[in-house]
Amino acid sequence: MVPLKDIVPAAQNNINTRFILLDKGIVKTTTTTSSQAQNKTCLALVADETAAVHFQLWGNECDAFEPGDIVQLSNGIFSYCRNNLLLRAGKRGKIEKVGEFLMAYVETPNLSEIRWVPDPNNSKKYIQEAVISPHSRIFPPKY
Amino acid sequence: MKLIQTSSHEAENPIELSLRQAFELLEPKLRPPFALTIPNPQEYLLLNKAILYGVLCESHVGKTHMKHLHAIVTDGYFWFVSLLVKVVNELYVKLLEPVKSQLIWVTKELINVLAVGVDGLLVCLLRQIIGGDYSDGNLWLCFEMVSIFMTKWDCLLEVEPMILTSGLYTYLRLLADHCRLLSNPKLEALKQLEVDFCIKVFKEKFPLCLKIGRDLVRLLQDLVHLPKFRTIWKDLVLNCGEFKAQGFSGIPQLYNTRTPSEYMLLRITPEMEAHLRFLLTRVKLGNQKRHQAWFSKKFLFEPNRETLIIDIVRFICCAYHPTNEIIQSDVIPRWAIMGWLFKSCTKNYVEANVKLALLYDWLFFKERADNIMDIEPAMLLMVYSIPRYIDVTHTILEFLFLLMDNYDVEHYDILAKGVSSSFSVLVKRGVIRSLDVLTSCDALSPILKERLGRFLSGRKFEISKELQQACRPADFVSLNSSCMETPLPLTEWQPKCSQGDKFGTISAETKVMISDDAASSHSPLVVAREGQVHDIDNMIHNLGEAIKNSNPMALRTLEELLLLFVSLNYPYVCSF
Numbered sequence: 001m002v003p004l005k006d007i008v009p010a011a012q013n014n015i016n017t018r019f020i021l022l023d024k025g026i027v028k029t030t031t032t033t034s035s036q037a038q039n040k041t042c043l044a045l046v047a048d049e050t051a052a053v054h055f056q057l058w059g060n061e062c063d064a065f066e067p068g069d070i071v072q073l074s075n076g077i078f079s080y081c082r083n084n085l086l087l088r089a090g091k092r093g094k095i096e097k098v099g100e101f102l103m104a105y106v107e108t109p110n111l112s113e114i115r116w117v118p119d120p121n122n123s124k125k126y127i128q129e130a131v132i133s134p135h136s137r138i139f140p141p142k143y
Numbered sequence: 144m145k146l147i148q149t150s151s152h153e154a155e156n157p158i159e160l161s162l163r164q165a166f167e168l169l170e171p172k173l174r175p176p177f178a179l180t181i182p183n184p185q186e187y188l189l190l191n192k193a194i195l196y197g198v199l200c201e202s203h204v205g206k207t208h209m210k211h212l213h214a215i216v217t218d219g220y221f222w223f224v225s226l227l228v229k230v231v232n233e234l235y236v237k238l239l240e241p242v243k244s245q246l247i248w249v250t251k252e253l254i255n256v257l258a259v260g261v262d263g264l265l266v267c268l269l270r271q272i273i274g275g276d277y278s279d280g281n282l283w284l285c286f287e288m289v290s291i292f293m294t295k296w297d298c299l300l301e302v303e304p305m306i307l308t309s310g311l312y313t314y315l316r317l318l319a320d321h322c323r324l325l326s327n328p329k330l331e332a333l334k335q336l337e338v339d340f341c342i343k344v345f346k347e348k349f350p351l352c353l354k355i356g357r358d359l360v361r362l363l364q365d366l367v368h369l370p371k372f373r374t375i376w377k378d379l380v381l382n383c384g385e386f387k388a389q390g391f392s393g394i395p396q397l398y399n400t401r402t403p404s405e406y407m408l409l410r411i412t413p414e415m416e417a418h419l420r421f422l423l424t425r426v427k428l429g430n431q432k433r434h435q436a437w438f439s440k441k442f443l444f445e446p447n448r449e450t451l452i453i454d455i456v457r458f459i460c461c462a463y464h465p466t467n468e469i470i471q472s473d474v475i476p477r478w479a480i481m482g483w484l485f486k487s488c489t490k491n492y493v494e495a496n497v498k499l500a501l502l503y504d505w506l507f508f509k510e511r512a513d514n515i516m517d518i519e520p521a522m523l524l525m526v527y528s529i530p531r532y533i534d535v536t537h538t539i540l541e542f543l544f545l546l547m548d549n550y551d552v553e554h555y556d557i558l559a560k561g562v563s564s565s566f567s568v569l570v571k572r573g574v575i576r577s578l579d580v581l582t583s584c585d586a587l588s589p590i591l592k593e594r595l596g597r598f599l600s601g602r603k604f605e606i607s608k609e610l611q612q613a614c615r616p617a618d619f620v621s622l623n624s625s626c627m628e629t630p631l632p633l634t635e636w637q638p639k640c641s642q643g644d645k646f647g648t649i650s651a652e653t654k655v656m657i658s659d660d661a662a663s664s665h666s667p668l669v670v671a672r673e674g675q676v677h678d679i680d681n682m683i684h685n686l687g688e689a690i691k692n693s694n695p696m697a698l699r700t701l702e703e704l705l706l707l708f709v710s711l712n713y714p715y716v717c718s719f
Contacts, residue, residue, distance in 0.1 A: 022433060023433075060151060060152075061152060064150060064151050064152040064153075065152065067433070067437065068433075068437035068440075068441070072154060095152060096152055096153065096154040097150075097152055097153045097154060098154045100437075100441075101417075101418050101421065101434065101437055101438070101441075102417065102418070102421045102425075104425045104426060104427075142432040142433060142436075143429060143430075143432060
């Protein structure tokens with residue numbers, strides 16, 4: 001299991017982590033171009049004690065999770081979807097509810113609000129270039 | 144065959160999994176004829192798990208499983224009961240309906256055989272009853288549990304008599320809620336059974352009830368509108384010999400007993416307790432909004448659930464005392480949680496009960512016997528609310544005086560002493576630096592400040608007087624009956640800071656009771672008026688003493704009349 005602060009955008013389904021769901025946006029129905037099938041997605045803010053990130057819930061995941069749920073992600077992926085940097089289970093990964101409430105979290109840094117660029121020493125890797133916003137602009141902190 | 148409900152995307156529950164795996168592994172051995180071999184310790188543990196899963200999930204062969212258990216048991220059912228405790232604490236909410244029925248059935252079976260630890264199992268089940276929840280499932284559990292207490296009375300006395308006091312605390316508290324919901328036919332039969340059980344405990348096992356301590360009075364007072372409880376209350380007040388309890392000297396004995404924190408836990412589910420403990424140990428001040436919102440949504444939002452706040456406040460005051468490490472950290476302090484809970488009250492009677500819960504230990508506080516951490520949250524909430532929530536400071540302080548004057552007029556002395564020691568110990572131990580923060584607070588209403596100042600200086604004088612008497616052996620008799628005071632000539636009563644020096648021996652704790660500034664800021668006019676009021680107070684105290692030695696009822700009425708008269712001079716008392 002990796003702490004959220006250590007995840008890096010990559011085209012790989014290899015992220016195993018645990019976080020608490022802080023907030024959910026509205027459920028959107030989208031049509032994927034390849035299959036013409038309709039699908040539900042829902043953007044969420046998730047976090048652990050090290051960082052926060054935007055998470056995309058997909059299909060029946062959208063209704064199965066509520067703010068306050070502690071979620072275990074297995075084989076997840078952190079990558080760009082239509083220009084947004086999102087963590088998600090993807091087709092090969094899965095998410096499960098493992099608890100509620102009992103997890104501390106931070107809302108900054110938010111890894112989806114960071115500009116990442118290819119590492120000049122290793123073009124396959126991304127590194128952080130700049131902070132776009134210290135916290136989520138979609139789900140502002142509730143202080 | 145299932146134990147619990149699971150929703151999609153929910154991880155497998157480790158307890159359920161371990162029980163199910165044991166059952167699946169040993170299933171052939173769980174059908175008669177049973178093997179005669181004696182299992183080794185490891186096999187024994189596994190067999191217990193398997194049988195438990197069988198009992199809970201296969202109701203049609205439940206009896207067979209229990210026979211099997213009776214045949215193999217070698218530890219007085221200790222392990223089996225421990226497993227059940229885990230199931231109740233961690234899975235009860237998720238258990239399927241038929242499994243819950245089996246759980247109650249197997250609990251009764253275990254009481255019949257006086258299983259080791261079955262009293263602990265009953266406590267866990269009592270904790271699953273949710274206050275203010277009128278769903279069928281919750282009322283069913285209320286009914287099943289009170290039935291167990293009634294039908295298994297003798298067995299329970301043999302197992303552990305104290306379990307009856309846990310039942311009593313639980314049902315007194317639940318009755319307060321159940322009586323508020325008028326004309327609900329499905330509640331009537333249950334309410335009757337709950338009343339019968341509580342009265343039975345009072346009548347037959349009163350010495351046990353005394354162990355509950357002062358919260359017994361708090362709960363009982365909420366029920367005196369019911370005739371049967373009114374009778375109990377009258378006997379407690381006027382006729383304590385009725386209870387045939389050796390060494391029971393009357394209500395003050397209950398006041399003097401701090402209620403053990405286990406009783407506070409009875410009205411908080413284990414899940415709620417875990418969430419509250421997490422809030423108070425891991426969540427940082429300023430970062431609590433989301434956790435508080437989740438907590439409210441889960442436990443407080445449904446109609447009628449608000450009364451739970453009363454129990455949560457008692458839990459936080461008396462059962463959760465933070466370590467020094469936590470106190471010095473940036474974790475959200477108890478007073479801030481109290482402020483949030485206080486602001487969550489929407490109903491007046493809940494708010495009044497929450498204030499009582501917050502201030503209850505103040506009324507009987509004794510430095511030697513009580514814990515300062517029980518009274519700390521109310522003090523800090525008052526002080527830290529001054530800048531932004533002066534209404535909170537005001538209402539709590541006002542309520543404190545209201546309680547002191549009215550909670551038990553017969554024992555005003557005890558209450559006033561308790562409140563006075565609370566203030567002085569809180570300052571002495573450094574919880575707050577001085578009471579100036581209240582007495583010199585511009586935002587606080589002048590009437591309330593005046594009352595506080597008068598109370599503090601009045602108490603200061605009483606303490607000084609006691610010290611003086613203590614120095615003169617001739618006066619020892621009057622010291623022993625310390626509530627007997629002579630009316631003071633006006634000239635003797637002056638709120639001078641030099642008062643203490645006269646006797647030389649005054650302790651630090653009385654010195655910090657009121658600052659020089661606050662005392663000297665009173666105008667002479669105010670002092671004179673205060674003196675008169677103090678005279679009347681003293682007369683009333685003497686009357687109170689006289690009552691004990693003569694016709695109680697007649698003099699009691701007189702005292703009440705006089706109190707009413709005095710209250711005319713206290714405009715803020717009338718405004719309540």
